[in-house]
Amino acid sequence: MKTCKSMVKSMIKATAIILVLSQFMTGCSSFNPSSDGKITDLRPQKIQLTVLAGQSTSDAGTEEMINTVIEKKFPNIQLNWECVDWGNQFASQMNAKFAAGDVPDIMIGKAQDVATFVDSGNLAQIPNSLLQYVSKNSLSSVLVNGCAFGIPYDADYQGVLYNKDIFKKYGLDVPTTKQELADIVQKLKASKIVPYASHFEESWYMGNIIMQFAMGEVFSNTPNWGDQFRKGNVSFSTSPEFAHCFSDVEDISSATWNDAFTTDETDCDERFANGEAAMYVTGTWSLQAINAVNPHVNIGIFPYPNQAGDAKLIYEPNMTFMISSKTAYPNEVNSVLQAILNNEDLSSEILDYTKTVTMLKDQKSEAPLLIQGDIDRYSLSDLVTDVTIGNKQLIWSYQNDLASRLDDWQSGKTSLSSVLKYADSNRSASAP
Numbered sequence: 001m002k003t004c005k006s007m008v009k010s011m012i013k014a015t016a017i018i019l020v021l022s023q024f025m026t027g028c029s030s031f032n033p034s035s036d037g038k039i040t041d042l043r044p045q046k047i048q049l050t051v052l053a054g055q056s057t058s059d060a061g062t063e064e065m066i067n068t069v070i071e072k073k074f075p076n077i078q079l080n081w082e083c084v085d086w087g088n089q090f091a092s093q094m095n096a097k098f099a100a101g102d103v104p105d106i107m108i109g110k111a112q113d114v115a116t117f118v119d120s121g122n123l124a125q126i127p128n129s130l131l132q133y134v135s136k137n138s139l140s141s142v143l144v145n146g147c148a149f150g151i152p153y154d155a156d157y158q159g160v161l162y163n164k165d166i167f168k169k170y171g172l173d174v175p176t177t178k179q180e181l182a183d184i185v186q187k188l189k190a191s192k193i194v195p196y197a198s199h200f201e202e203s204w205y206m207g208n209i210i211m212q213f214a215m216g217e218v219f220s221n222t223p224n225w226g227d228q229f230r231k232g233n234v235s236f237s238t239s240p241e242f243a244h245c246f247s248d249v250e251d252i253s254s255a256t257w258n259d260a261f262t263t264d265e266t267d268c269d270e271r272f273a274n275g276e277a278a279m280y281v282t283g284t285w286s287l288q289a290i291n292a293v294n295p296h297v298n299i300g301i302f303p304y305p306n307q308a309g310d311a312k313l314i315y316e317p318n319m320t321f322m323i324s325s326k327t328a329y330p331n332e333v334n335s336v337l338q339a340i341l342n343n344e345d346l347s348s349e350i351l352d353y354t355k356t357v358t359m360l361k362d363q364k365s366e367a368p369l370l371i372q373g374d375i376d377r378y379s380l381s382d383l384v385t386d387v388t389i390g391n392k393q394l395i396w397s398y399q400n401d402l403a404s405r406l407d408d409w410q411s412g413k414t415s416l417s418s419v420l421k422y423a424d425s426n427r428s429a430s431a432p
Contacts, residue, residue, distance in 0.1 A: 054090025111141035111317035112391035197277035199268035207403030216306030226393025
């Protein structure tokens with residue numbers, strides 16, 4: 001009687017013989033029996049491409065849309081996603097992976113991230129075969145010394161969303177000056193209408209509106225303010241332009257809900273959608289939730305007025321693709337990105353879902369934004385500017401750190417002068 005061990009050996013040999021015979025009979029085989037009886041799987045393995053995606057509020061879920069397209073077109077490629085919050089985790093994750101030599105094959109951040117990370121040497125120059133899909137006026141935000149290191153895919157617009165029905169009911173016109181805006185706030189207060197929706201529970205909101213104000217007051221006149229700041233030529237403590245920005249923050253916080261500092265973005269979007277405030281300093285990312293709560297709400301958008309009365313609507317390149325200079329699969333990466341950029345159905349699906357505007361050539365959303373008419377009007381009047389101008393001068397991690405301290409100021413925990421001294425003492429941290 002054979003032992004179990006000898007029986008197993010016999011079975012392995014028999015299996016190997018059958019596989020060899022099968023190979024002769026069929027002309028090919030997915031397995032290879034070795035001399036010791038072990039069987040090797042010769043079927044081609046999927047190429048694994050790693051993707052680090054820094055997602056904003058409305059982006060979560062776009063990875064599944066992209067996966068569907070890639071799995072169908074390239075069954076031999078698998079995208080391994082790591083999705084993180086862009087505002088709080090993306091930069092730290094990028095730095096950690098770069099330090100460990102574990103650079104993702106594809107990175108999806110914002111256009112401003114190009115300036116932040118290009119000097120690391122981990123970003124590859126984008127080939128013309130991919131840039132051909134991007135509109136020319138979209139490329140300026142990702143150029144370094146005339147070369148593109150990112151692919152802008154879509155954009156958010158930022159300004160003041162307003163309830164057109166409330167404005168009409170109380171005879172209010174869209175303001176273009178600070179005084180006109182102040183008059184609107186007073187009329188709304190007198191009518192027991194909350195002027196502004198806001199959600200100061202999250203410090204990133206403070207950072208976002210500060211940059212909106214700074215685009216109109218600071219960077220519109222001094223595009224290199226950050227460079228001058230790091231040279232010691234200007235400072236937050238002595239800047240009259242930034243003083244106006246901080247005054248604007250006070251104007252918002254004094255004309256919003258009493259519980260604004262314990263209100264999060266989700267509640268804020270819902271309350272604005274239901275008409276509980278007339279205006280909302282935010283971006284088009286809020287439209288996703290607003291539209292879900294009240295698809296029939298009648299809203300528009302205008303630039304937050306500056307001192308000069310010439311403020312522009314702001315746009316920000318949102319999903320921006322970057323390629324690793326260290327990837328072992330450059331051809332596959334380029335093929336995947338080409339499939340994404342050249343797919344109109346995918347583009348329309350993402351735009352409709354995220355409530356963004358395309359930055360690609362000859363593509364558009366099948367369902368225009370609720371505020372598309374206003375965006376088009378400001379664009380035709382050359383009253384639109386790219387917030388990347390400011391974000392390249394003061395990077396987001398610096399803005400976010402400053403925002404958390406400004407939150408402390410607004411909640412009475414510290415003084416504004418202390419916050420500004422802190423900002424001035426950390427000049428080097430503001431640089432890309």
